[in-house]
Amino acid sequence: MSSDDLDALALLHDPVRRSLYAVVAARGGDVGRGEAAEAAGVSRTLAGHHLDKLVEAGLLESGFRPQEKKGPGSGRPAKVYRRARGERSVSLPPRDYAALASVLAGVVDALGAEEQAEQAARAAGARMAGKHAGEPVGQVLEARGYEPYEEGGALRLRNCPFHVLAEEQPLLVCSMNLALCQGLLEGLGDDPARAALDPRPGECCVTLKQTDIDIEGG
């Protein structure tokens, strides 16, 4: 834990900043000052002030989106905000599970034990479901750090809760992530086959298909 991380996270104690951060993160892309202000229910000026504070702390990044109207009188490009790429974590007392997970992922890889790792992940997913009995799967995923959103009848996941490890050992971690989601569905009494790999840059590799709509008409 660095004092920077603690300072950045302390900024989110302010409810206006927290809701602005949540609005920008939930859009998954560039959000203008006006849009963020409206969604958070505050004035543009206040939103601008807090958004810039979040940029200063490294929780958001800012950029400029050119105005749609070209030529004279179209005004300055609009300032936009998006979630910063890095991650912050604070643990008291200090703990570092990511470093250990990275070492263990390396061992699984060296042993060629991917199948056992996937089985263990599936079982872990099923165990997790036990704490969330009766809850809709989207809500459970959200509580686990995934950020579900709907697209074309499927539930896509904006955030990968295992991001750092997934960059390091994508094949192992994405396979385990899929198994974990399948185990979770199974444990919730849902169809595990709903979870499938459908990776896209910048998102979680797993997508939950909507199985009550039978697209293939079988």
Add this chain to the structure above:
Amino acid sequence: MHLAEMNLAHLRAPTDSPELAEFVALLEPINALADEAPGFVWRLKESEDDPTATVIHEYGDHLLINFSVWESLDTLWNYVYRSAHLDVLRRRREWFLRMAEPYMVMWWIPEGHIPTLAEGMRRLERLKAEGPSPEAFTFKDSYDSSEAASLPAAAEATK
């Protein structure tokens, strides 16, 4: 600079065997995905007409070789791990034997240069013998193009 990438896979059975049929059927869609992926520059093709033809080479019939050139590490990474290619990769044990030694290598090349398979093999040998360096590296220990460009030996290694 552009990024050259070569990888080997040890086939469980000949490509015309029933065990490999499903894999061979996936070659056309997956190669098409690579060709259309952002940052794709070039790949070694055995045939312009037959998308299922694998590269013929002199390094052993059991080896399947992929050889391609990309604009950047990110674009290659996104194709390999953030496209439908990931699912094919996940099923690799159905078609390929597990390799205990490094089976993929990357290195930077000047734009417009098309490397040879022999160079790829030399880069892989170098990776095995000396570990990752700007001249032969992997995703896990990658080097950016500026590190490769500043190497006095960079020109030498491409000979």
